[in-house]
Amino acid sequence: MENELWNKLRINPNGLPQGELEVIPSFEYTRVAHKKIKAYKASASLTEKDGISSYSITYPELDRTLTINFSTAFPHTIESWTDEFKSGYGANAKMLISRATKIRRIKTPYWQQNGNKDIILRDSLGI
DSSP: OHHHHHHHHHHOGGGSOOEEEEEOOOHHHHHHHTOOSSOEEEEEEEEEETTEEEEEEEEGGGTEEEEEEEESSTTOOEEEEEEEEEESSGGGOEEEEEEEEOOOOOOOOGGGSOSGGGTHHHHHHTO
C-alpha cells in the first residue's frame, strides 16, 4: 500500500520495494480521482544526490507519479514531495502537479502544546 511506504521510508529506505510491482494507491488519491481501490501496476525507484534521496512510484494506468524527497541520513526527514496526475477526461484532461515543501521544523512537546493558546506556534512554522 502506498500509504505504508511513507512509514517504511522513515524507518529503512533501503528496504523500500523497487522495480515493477503492484501497489494500492493512497486512499486520498483514489477518493479524489474516483478510482477503484485495488492494486495497480507500478514502477518504483530510489535515487540519491547530494544528501537527498528520492523515491518515485509511477502508475502507468493512472498517469500518475509520486516522488518523495527525503534526507539520506537518519532520521530520513521528508523534505518535499510531488504528485503528478492526469485530471479530467478526453481532450480536456490536464496534467496537474501537487507540491509540498518543508518550510521549517521545530521540536516542541506537541501533545502539551496543541490548544488554542498555542496557535502562535503555527506562525513559527510558516503555516
